[in-house]
Amino acid sequence: MKKLVLLTAIMSTSAFAAHGPAGCGLGSILFEGKDGLVMNVLAATFNGTSGNQTFGMSTGTLGCEDAKTATVSAVSFIEGNTVALSNDIARGNGETLDAYLMVINKKNADKMALKNNFATIFAKGNNATAINAKINAIL
Numbered sequence: 001m002k003k004l005v006l007l008t009a010i011m012s013t014s015a016f017a018a019h020g021p022a023g024c025g026l027g028s029i030l031f032e033g034k035d036g037l038v039m040n041v042l043a044a045t046f047n048g049t050s051g052n053q054t055f056g057m058s059t060g061t062l063g064c065e066d067a068k069t070a071t072v073s074a075v076s077f078i079e080g081n082t083v084a085l086s087n088d089i090a091r092g093n094g095e096t097l098d099a100y101l102m103v104i105n106k107k108n109a110d111k112m113a114l115k116n117n118f119a120t121i122f123a124k125g126n127n128a129t130a131i132n133a134k135i136n137a138i139l
Contacts, residue, residue, distance in 0.1 A: 024064035026052040074104050078128035085131075086122050089114045104132075109139045 022028045027046030031039045046052075056062030078085060081096050088094030092115035101107050114121065114135060121134045 023047055025056045025062050026050065028063055074100070074132045075128045077103050078131050082128065082131070086118075089121065090118050091115070104136065104139075106139055113138050 022031070022040045022043035025043075025047030027043035027050075030046065031043040052062060056064035077100055081100070084094075084096040085100055088097035089111075092111050097111060097114075098107075101109050101111075117134070117138050121131055121138070123134075126134065
């Protein structure tokens with residue numbers, strides 16, 4: 001549960017990502033590819049009145065996630081969970097590793113590949129940014 005709360009807090013930083021005039025949310029997904037003022041107003045209205053935009057921003061779903069935010073979130077996650085993440089990668093499974101893989105949108109990643117490259121990922125001097133980069137290069 002603690003990991004889910006941390007994950008939600010990290011992913012909520014995507015609230016300020018640019019997603020077009022209507023913002024992210026189910027309305028933007030439903031009206032995707034439809035241009036024009038009327039469609040943007042309909043998408044924004046649906047997003048705002050149904051509360052799904054807030055849900056999307058809190059969970060990083062419904063289009064409320066982008067690559068730049070994902071990288072920042074992943075690095076922040078690693079900074080707050082380095083020891084637990086390194087322990088999980090060393091074992092090849094675990095709650096922290098699962099949560100991290102959700103942050104980087106690779107839930108079905110090869111965890112054994114990470115385990116086999118543990119020494120490379122957590123080489124002496126690697127900071128959270130380097131660890132994130134090594135993991136993404138492996139996956």
